[in-house]
Amino acid sequence: MRVILALLLMAGMARAGSDRPGDFDYYVMALSWSPSWCALEGDARGAAQCDPRRGHGFVLHGLWPQHETGWPAWCDSDARAPSRSEIRAMVPIMGSAGLVRYQWEKHGRCSGLAAGAYFDAARRAWTRVRRPAALRQPDRPARLAPAEVERAFLAANPGWTADMVTITCKNGHIQEARICLTKDLAPRPCGADVVRDCRARAARMPPVR
Template sequence: MSGFRGMIALASLLALAACSGEEKTPQGKKDPPVSNTTTANTPIISKPATGTRQMTQAVPIGSGFDFYVLSLSWSPSWCLDNDPSGRSMQCDPDNNHGFIVHGLWPQNEQGYPEFCRSRESDRVPEALGRTLFDIMPSMGLIGHEWRKHGSCSGLGQKDYFAVLRAAREKVAIPPALQSVGSNRKTNAADIETALTSANPGLQRDALTVTCASGRVDEVRICFNKDLSFRTCGEIDRAGCKVKSLSLPPTP
């Protein structure tokens, strides 16, 4: 009987020790510590550095030409000659267009290529064209510019129009040239001064103002292929020589 009681006491002591001791993994080994070290098979996921969301992405680089000319048309002048009743989207008075993009033209130091052979279709899909209506409000103009100029950029349609938009967004239009309430007298030098003052790095020999019928017609600005401003003597020399110009009002 005393032997039986001794076995019960021993069993109780063993149970108590098991409850108070450290829990073990199989084979009596502890779980390995968590390591921050990656292995060859572990993908490394890095977070972007602070501020990288604000960085400008590189634009597609074209080929087969020397530089670009961004042509900005003063829409009220064009509409007076081509759509005085305001029936088109560009000239509709509700749209209040000032400068719109006429085109982004691949240019050589002398002359320019045009209507180049391309693997892309001559037709610009409407879905792509509509993405440009805020700066280039005409499918006819968009299609024409692709066929005559974009086809010579060495880029596909999407990349060409992406560069076109990026070039437009590089140019700040000063308030005095955004909305004009009444017909104003000006000259090419005053417009160039306003634009160079609003755009650091843009020099007078990197842009020109054209005119027609005594009115401001277009502003043309020269860019390197990476869309940095650059000089362009041939373009600059072709500017308007009229001393007094009319700047028709926006609708």
């Protein structure tokens, strides 16, 4: 019973606030370390994103509308789905058409923007963030402290502070760098439920293939 209550409370926190399109406080831009995702999930699926010819390092997982506590998801919106050309334009930085569609349905509709405008915002956010040069094309496996990855992002992006970026882990791997942005895509401090970093002392960071 306690486990069920805890899960219900967590679900409530996740959806705290409104699920009306456009009603949110800021964005979280999630940059996924593609080699980790491939090692944990993508290879088993035969995902095209994991083809060595793609050479993916960090990819754009998504641009997520966020409340100061919790986040909206699967908002009821009559905005049209993205066109094939809009989806194709995002694949080089997101890795797959399936992810582009999923992110639109789960998060993009909550932005209150048309699909083209939402993905334009995502591209602009992506291009404004300098991904650390040392982490762009590593050619050998590494074990890094999440704090090292965070410091690399801070060094590459002068003016950022530690509460603007969060490094997450999954199953012993560096998973994502999550950067908090205003609705105008300027860096801002993350909410208390986003700012918590991975607590592992070190985590695997597979090389770009």
